[in-house]
Amino acid sequence: MSPLAVVEKDRRGPSAYDVEAVRRDFPILSRMVHGKPLVYLDNAATTQKPQCVIDAVSRYYREENSNIHRGVHYLSEVATEAYEAARIKVQRFLNAPLFCEIIYVRGATEAINLVVSSYGRTHVGAGDEVIISAIEHHSNIVPWQMLCEEKGARLRVIPVNDRGELMLEEYEKLFNPRTKFVSLVHVSNALGTVNPVKEMIDTAHRHGAPVLVDGAQAAPHLPVDVQELDCDFYVFSGHKVYGPTGVGALYGKASLLKDMPPYMGGGDMIRSVSFEKTTYNDLPHRFEAGTPNIAGGIGLGAAIDYVTALGPERIAAHEHDLLVYGTERLSEIPGLRLIGTAREKAGVLSFTLEGIHPHDIGTILDREGIAVRTGHHCAMPVMERFGVPATARASLGLYNTRQEIDALVAGLHRVIRVFS
Amino acid sequence: MSGDLRELYQEVILDHSKRPRNFGALPQSNRRAEGYNPLCGDRITVYMLVEDGVVAAVAFEGAGCAICTASASMMTQALVGKTEAEVEGLFRGFHALVTEETALNADTSKLGKLSVFAGVREFPIRVKCATLPWHTMRAALENQAAPVTTE
Structure with missing residues (x-):
C-alpha cells in the first residue's frame, strides 16, 4: 500500500476499510444470478469464502x-x-x-x-x-x-x-x-x-x-x-x-x-x-x-x-453502519415490520411485509439476484413469540455495501408493486 | 418483472391470493384435513362435504403464501360437482402440470383454469406451496388425522 493510501485509510477512521477491495477477495461475489449481479444477504445462513480460504x-x-x-x-x-x-x-x-x-x-x-x-x-x-x-x-x-x-x-x-x-x-x-x-x-x-x-x-x-x-x-x-x-x-x-x-x-x-x-x-x-x-x-x-x-x-x-487481518472491530463497525442504514431504509417501506429491534443488535434485518408472505418476497427478490432467507430460521419459538409464521431476513457480512441495501429496498418496492 | 415471474404470479393467481374464494370453515362438512409446511410457514385446513361420492362443497382456511392460497382457492372451485374418481384425476393432472416438463398429456388438458399454475414448474422450491392444498384435500377425502406436509 502506498503511503498516500495509508493516510487515506486512516482519515476514514478505524471503522472503515476499502469494501470494494475486500469484495475482490471473494470470487463468488462477481457472479451473476438470473442475469443480475449477485446481492448476497444470507450471511447468517452461511458466508462466502475468500480466495485465501x-x-x-x-x-x-x-x-x-x-x-x-x-x-x-x-x-x-x-x-x-x-x-x-x-x-x-x-x-x-x-x-x-x-x-x-x-x-x-x-x-x-x-x-x-x-x-x-x-x-x-x-x-x-x-x-x-x-x-x-x-x-x-x-x-x-x-x-x-x-x-x-x-x-x-x-x-x-x-x-x-x-x-x-x-x-x-x-x-x-x-x-x-x-x-x-x-x-x-x-x-x-x-x-x-x-x-x-x-x-x-x-x-x-x-x-x-x-x-x-x-x-x-x-x-x-x-x-x-x-x-x-x-x-x-x-x-x-x-x-x-x-x-x-x-x-x-x-x-x-x-x-x-x-x-x-x-x-x-x-x-x-x-x-x-x-x-x-x-x-x-x-x-x-x-x-x-x-x-x-x-x-x-x-x-x-x-x-x-x-x-x-481485516480486524473484528472494523468488521463490526462496518456492519453496524450497514445495519443502521438498512434499518432506516427498510423503515421507509410502507407495511414493513421489522422483527427484532433490540438496542444491541448485529447485522440481521428480519421483517414482514403486510399482506405478502415472506416466501413470495424471497422468490421475487431472487429473480433480482438478491439472496435472502425466508422461513422460520430454525427458530420456531421466536416466530411463535412474535406471532408470525415466517419472516424474510437479510443478514449482513463484511463485504456488503450500502448499494446492496439500496438494491434490496428497490427489490422490496417491486414486490409491493406485484401484489398491490 | 421477468418473464418467468410473470408466469408464476399471473393476474388470476394474484387475484385468488388476495381474495380467496370459499375461504372459511364449512360447518356442514363431513371431511376435513390439515396441511402444514413448517419450513415456509404455510398452514391450511381443507373442509369438504361429500354426498353419494360427489363433492357438494369445499372450503379452506389458513395462512399461506400467494401460490398456496391461490392454489387452494382455485382448487375449491374446481372440485365442486366432481366424483371422487374425477377428483383423483384432477389431482394427478395438477401434480403433473406443476412438476413435469412434458405436462401436455390427456390429464392436464382437463384442468381448465388450473393450468395457470404451469409457471410454478420453473420454480422447483415453490412446487410444495402449490401442491399442499391438493395433498391436504386428498387427505381430507380419507379423513386423515395426521397433518399433511409437502416439504
Missing part, C-alpha cells in the same frame, strides 16, 4: 494431503502441523488460554451436542434444571430437550420482550438450587439481538451454574474473548466466519473438559486399547475420534487469518 483447502489436497497424528512420513508431518497450527489460530481468535481447550467439531450444533452428551449427561439428573432463552436456534433447544427427557430434568426458558431482548429480571428468578446449566445464544440468528452474555454469565456463576455460549452468529460479527466473558464453553461454526462447511470449534475450560467423559469412541481419542481396558488420550484429542475434517480445519485457519 479456497486456496488453503485446495493447496492441502494438492500438496499436503495425508492423515494426521499417525504417519512418520513427511506429508503426515506437514498435514499435522498445518492442522494443529489452525487450532492455535482458533485459540487466539477466541483468546482461549490453552490450545488444548479448543476441540474441533463439525460445527456449532455438534459442539452443543458434545457438551450435552458429555457434561450434561454427567451433571444433570432427575429434577434438575437447565436454563436456555426464548430466542435460541433449534440447535440450542433440541439437544437440551432430549437430555431433559432422558433424565427427567426440566428446561426453563428466559422470556423475551417485544424488541427481542431477553428479560434479565426474569432470568435471575429462574435460578434455584436445581439449576445445573445455562446455555445461551450470543447473537440471535432470527432477530440479531446481541445478548449481554457477560452479565448473564456472572449471574449464572453466582448461582453455581456453568454457561455455554452459542457464538455461531457472534464470532463472524464481534470480537470474542472467552477469558473476558468467563464462559465455560463457547461454540461456533467455521462456515459462518468465511471458512469451509463441516468444521467448527468448541472452547471449553480445561478444568471442566479434563473430567468430562469422551463423546465418541474411536481412533485418535485413545492412548492405548486392549479388550480389557482402553485409556483415553489427552485434551483436546480425547474428544476428536476418527479422521477429522483436515482440509476444513486448515481452511478455517485461513479464514481466521483473513478476518483477523
Whole structure:
C-alpha cells in the first residue's frame, strides 16, 4: 500500500476499510444470478469464502494431503502441523488460554451436542434444571430437550420482550438450587439481538451454574474473548466466519473438559486399547475420534487469518453502519415490520411485509439476484413469540455495501408493486 | 418483472391470493384435513362435504403464501360437482402440470383454469406451496388425522 493510501485509510477512521477491495477477495461475489449481479444477504445462513480460504483447502489436497497424528512420513508431518497450527489460530481468535481447550467439531450444533452428551449427561439428573432463552436456534433447544427427557430434568426458558431482548429480571428468578446449566445464544440468528452474555454469565456463576455460549452468529460479527466473558464453553461454526462447511470449534475450560467423559469412541481419542481396558488420550484429542475434517480445519485457519487481518472491530463497525442504514431504509417501506429491534443488535434485518408472505418476497427478490432467507430460521419459538409464521431476513457480512441495501429496498418496492 | 415471474404470479393467481374464494370453515362438512409446511410457514385446513361420492362443497382456511392460497382457492372451485374418481384425476393432472416438463398429456388438458399454475414448474422450491392444498384435500377425502406436509 502506498503511503498516500495509508493516510487515506486512516482519515476514514478505524471503522472503515476499502469494501470494494475486500469484495475482490471473494470470487463468488462477481457472479451473476438470473442475469443480475449477485446481492448476497444470507450471511447468517452461511458466508462466502475468500480466495485465501479456497486456496488453503485446495493447496492441502494438492500438496499436503495425508492423515494426521499417525504417519512418520513427511506429508503426515506437514498435514499435522498445518492442522494443529489452525487450532492455535482458533485459540487466539477466541483468546482461549490453552490450545488444548479448543476441540474441533463439525460445527456449532455438534459442539452443543458434545457438551450435552458429555457434561450434561454427567451433571444433570432427575429434577434438575437447565436454563436456555426464548430466542435460541433449534440447535440450542433440541439437544437440551432430549437430555431433559432422558433424565427427567426440566428446561426453563428466559422470556423475551417485544424488541427481542431477553428479560434479565426474569432470568435471575429462574435460578434455584436445581439449576445445573445455562446455555445461551450470543447473537440471535432470527432477530440479531446481541445478548449481554457477560452479565448473564456472572449471574449464572453466582448461582453455581456453568454457561455455554452459542457464538455461531457472534464470532463472524464481534470480537470474542472467552477469558473476558468467563464462559465455560463457547461454540461456533467455521462456515459462518468465511471458512469451509463441516468444521467448527468448541472452547471449553480445561478444568471442566479434563473430567468430562469422551463423546465418541474411536481412533485418535485413545492412548492405548486392549479388550480389557482402553485409556483415553489427552485434551483436546480425547474428544476428536476418527479422521477429522483436515482440509476444513486448515481452511478455517485461513479464514481466521483473513478476518483477523481485516480486524473484528472494523468488521463490526462496518456492519453496524450497514445495519443502521438498512434499518432506516427498510423503515421507509410502507407495511414493513421489522422483527427484532433490540438496542444491541448485529447485522440481521428480519421483517414482514403486510399482506405478502415472506416466501413470495424471497422468490421475487431472487429473480433480482438478491439472496435472502425466508422461513422460520430454525427458530420456531421466536416466530411463535412474535406471532408470525415466517419472516424474510437479510443478514449482513463484511463485504456488503450500502448499494446492496439500496438494491434490496428497490427489490422490496417491486414486490409491493406485484401484489398491490 | 421477468418473464418467468410473470408466469408464476399471473393476474388470476394474484387475484385468488388476495381474495380467496370459499375461504372459511364449512360447518356442514363431513371431511376435513390439515396441511402444514413448517419450513415456509404455510398452514391450511381443507373442509369438504361429500354426498353419494360427489363433492357438494369445499372450503379452506389458513395462512399461506400467494401460490398456496391461490392454489387452494382455485382448487375449491374446481372440485365442486366432481366424483371422487374425477377428483383423483384432477389431482394427478395438477401434480403433473406443476412438476413435469412434458405436462401436455390427456390429464392436464382437463384442468381448465388450473393450468395457470404451469409457471410454478420453473420454480422447483415453490412446487410444495402449490401442491399442499391438493395433498391436504386428498387427505381430507380419507379423513386423515395426521397433518399433511409437502416439504
